[in-house]
Amino acid sequence: MEFSQPNDDNLSLARFESMLKTNNVLFFDSEEFENIIFHYLESGKIPLAKKAIKMGLEQHPSSTNLCLFQTEMFIIDNKFDAAEQLLNQLYEIEPNNEEIYIQKANLLSKSDQHEKAVGTLLTALDMVKEEEGVAELYVLIAMEYLFLEQFENAKHYFQKCLDINYEDYSALYNIIYCYDYLGEGEEAISFLNSYLDGNPYCEIAWHQLGIQYYAIKDYDKALAAFDFAIISDDTFVGAYLEKGKVLEKKKQFKDAIENYKITLALEEPTSFALLRIGYCQEKLGNDDLAVQSFYKTVHEDPLLDKGWIAITKFYNRKKNYQKALFYINKAINIDGENVVYWKLYAQINHRLNFIEEAEQGYKRTIELGNYELSTWLARADLLIALGEYEASVLNLIQTAEFYPEIAEIEFRLAGLHFVLHESSKGHYHLKNALLLNPDFKYILEELFPKVLQKPSVQQVISKSKNSAI
CATH class of the missing domain: 1.25.40 (Serine Threonine Protein Phosphatase 5, Tetratricopeptide repeat)
Structure with missing residues (x-):
């Protein structure tokens, strides 16, 4: 249902939206309606898609494709009975239409009947001849197996999808997710190396391979994998970030900073990169630069607890408890339910010999679930110091x-x-x-x-x- 004639399709969209504004009823053929609906669904404009379906069915009540769009809307709105009734009617008319089975599977999946959804999709698979359609069904089947937590089966069907379309990176990510869930790190590495033999410039696969090597602490191979990811795409921010993490593990802090800085130049500054730069600068003894990065981190993302914790602990380590207390108070004012903030608050007040405040901090820490x-x-010792023996x-x-x-x-x-x-x-x-x-x-x-x-x-x-x- 994708647009094949952009100029005509844009004209159809313009005519349809003009009709909505003027309330003048214009005629569209069923294919035009299908393209309009598809466009709105792809754009996430569900209310406009619903209007297009309603008007399309008024003009073409016997269109199977428009009815299938209607069942999709019923499922989105949790109107499962209406969806099932319409699908049964469509099945009576076109029992060999694979799209009907796909929507039936969608309905079953939404109703948590994933085994039945798999069976329905396998039936649809027998009806599809084009490779693209087969690959799409493999993904749908694999996703149902994910819902069932049958990760071996899910992995199998994601692999079958990749066999048809090696550039389906969503399937690639999902295969790695299955390996990770199954704890099969070595198998994931073998799979990725095999995949890269046939697709040596796939930055996604190199990136994932680096993550796998990082997980088993093989930092040299992880570094090489991230370098290949960057060679494949020198704007791949994720690869620079991961490479920075590896360089930190290898205590190459200057090089790590350079990689984090590249990410800041490639896109809007991220709190993660700024935070890591701060840690690296501190390791290098550049305290002023470190704290500047921590300040930038919380400015970029005031809700990031790691940023406030980094500033507070920085001043804690420097025994500048007054400043540490100042920043942990600012953090608590932003998020008073953060248990780590309260524990730091208690510890700092304790060091400053503010006994009552420290006791209240530990009390709040316990109330928030730190046992x-x-x-x-x-807290017991502080209550003793306060004479609160009972x-x-x-x-x-x-x-x-x-x-x-x-x-x-x-x-x-x-x-x-x-x-x-x-x-x-x-x-x-x-x-x-x-x-x-x-x-x-x-x-x-x-x-x-x-x-x-x-x-x-x-x-x-x-x-x-x-x-x-």
Whole structure:
């Protein structure tokens, strides 16, 4: 249904759109309507496609192709019963029309009946003679197998499509996706090398080959593959980016920067490239250039958490905690639900000895789902420092639900219960802690030195030592 006469087709489009504006009814033959509808569907202008289908069927109610477009609209609108009814009517008229089977398969797929969709497409395959049509059906069958997570079958049909049309890069990408899902990295490399034997200037295949070599840490071969991708297409931004990543792994930071800079010249600056340049500059000791790149990163994409994290950690490493806090606050103002931001916020405030702010940061971090032991323990210690002993106990009881039988938790609970004058509970947790790992006794020395001096506590510790001997 593609346009074969651009001038005539443009004229048809102009006449149709003029008709919509003036409400004058003009006549179009069915093929003109098909081309108009196809154009709107390809352009994503669904409402105009629907109008063209409606008017086309009013003028050509018996046109099978226009009816097939109508079934496609029904399926898009989730009107599955109407689509099925129309397809059944069309089947009665033209039982050997492969397009009817393709739309039936589309309907079955949308209804999550992918096995039946495959069967229907295989039936259609017997009716198609042209290679182009066969290749399109292979892709549709392969996609149904993807839905079924039958990746070997999907790979088989994508391969059959490539056998007909080696330039179908969508099929090429999907084959690699299947290999990746199946964990068949070596097989993917063999496939790509074989493909490149017949298509040595395919930048997509070289790019994918480089990614496969990168995954198995064969950086020299990855670099060579990305170089061939660039030779095949010296404007291939993805190849320069991947080459930059490889050069970073090889600690060739200046060369990596050059490749990232090429991508900035080829297209609009990307936050990824700017971020990587920043990391490379920092590795080279160029702190001013590094932080400039990080600033550009967040300017380019304020929602990119990696950019804000990079700036914050940069100042953290330089022990410039005030600036680190300034930037993490800016990040939180943009996205207050980012758990990494809150953990950094807590850590920085902790280093600045802003105890209340740090405790609130760890609390928010936990609320957002960070259940690392270090987070729970840091909050517990801050609550102790604030004199919030009961809150610290509750925090540690929650921690123990995630991390049972941990000496670090038990020693803290022991100390807290002694401070709260709950000696029996204190002794209980102290004995548990000593059984689990007596080496963590230093927790009492650091957090509860007065508790450690208690004779009853010393007695329990002494008994534990003697029993260990």
